Amino acid sequence: MPQAPDALTPSSEADSQRLYRKIAWRLIPFLCFCYLAAYLDRINVGFAKLQMADQLALGEAAFGLGAGLFFVGYILFEVPSNLILKRVGARVWIARIMITWGVLSACTMLVTTPGQFYLVRFLLGVAEAGFLPGVLYYLTLWFPTYRRGRMIALFMIGLPLSSVVGAPLSGWILDYFDQVQGLRGWQWLFLLEGIPSVLLGLLALRMLPEGPKQADWLDITEQGQVLRDLTLDEAQSPASGESFRQGFFNLKVWMLGGIDFAILLSAYAMGFWMPTFIRNAGVTDASQIGLLTALPSLAAVFGMLGLGASSDRFRERRWHIILPFWIGAAAMAASTGFTDNLIATVLLFSIAQAAIIGAVPVFFSLPATFLTGTAAATGFALACSLANIAGLVSNTLIGVTLQLTGKSGGALWFFAACLVLGSLLVIALPARVVNR
Secondary structure, three states, X not given: OOOOHHHOXXXXXXXXXXXXXHHHHHHHHHHHHHHHHHHHHHHOHHHHHHHHHHHOOOOHHHHHHHHHHHHHHHHHHHHHHHHHHHHHOHHHHXXXXXXXXXXXXXXXXXXXXHHHHHHHHHHHHHHHOOHHHHHHHHHHOOOOHHHHHHHHHHHHOHHHHHHHHHHHHHHHHHHHOOOHHHOOHHHHHHHHHHHHHHHHHHHHHHHOOOOHHHOOOOOHHHHHHXXXXXXXXXXXXXXXXXXXXXXXXXXXXXXXXHHHHHXXXXXXXXXXXXXXXXXXXXXXXXXXXXXXXXXXXXXXHHHHHHHHXXXXXXXXXXXXXXXXXXXXXXXXXXXXXXXXXXXXXXXXHHHHHHHHHHHHHHHXXXXXXXXXXXXXXXXXXXXXXXXXXXXXXXXXXXXXXXXXXXXXXXXXXXXHHHHHHHHHHHHHOOHHHHOO
């Protein structure tokens, strides 16, 4: 019988900890910066809306449609992109994704009509498709399941950090670059925030080895240890699949897509529309809106780190998702009664983001507990594709609701209900499979 990871002797466990800490320091900060840049280029349109909506004659519903069209391209190309990544290697494909999305994000500054806005948002989704599931698959090449929750959490704090850093930055650019060189602040916003993605894409070609065997900063013994740990972890999986078919035609993968759909309905509502929610609560200065928008995202950073570490420590996944879903749903529903109260709006959305976004890394540790190889690449991408339909639904629904009623309450109640339904799907996942 192979020795279980938790049966390691103290000395070998200490060596193992040092090895994976070394790997984490080489890979995770860079990948986190990449995700920060990706998500910033995805949601900065929420700040640009504060100026560009009037200039392009975009109503709330039209803006919601344009913001949501990103996800049409993203969904259509998610699975093909991840399969190409597995074939050509993470280093080249992640670099390609980042460079193209950075260029397209910057090109948004050139749009002059709603139709052009819709087109560039769709193309941005095509360009970015495959990044998140690609990185999640890439991490399975380095970390066994029982170490993956914390690593995913550390990588995915780029998501809330994109608002912690990007929200004040975006507000400042809107205020202080407006009319510089004859360009509006929203145009400078897209240009300046697209450049880091291109630079990080070029760096990815140098920073990301294809796997442990290609990492010249690991010696032969360390490379062998990682490969042995991954082989042992895969052998201990109670239900493993390797082929494209096992990844695509897998009920648990489709269940994961439904769970992530519930997460993203709320996450995108907060990510794209938080500046609007805060403006509707009475704040008009773009810089102040930026600072206040960063607070719920800062809460999400602590939620991610806390839930990811706790989930790994107790080797428990399901209740680390279910309880945050319930808390987040309650906070979002409660926020609808305080739309004119700035303090209550920021506080309740901070609780919601800490809970809902905090559960994201725990959720993304689930597919690799029962899928490997091509099935893992397919499963990650399929779950993300299904879930990102939420981006189109969320943005369109809030835009239409705001335009028709002037309030977002109906949409937020619907999103809260979807979180509760999503928690039932989590309960249905077999604990013996996912709690590893």
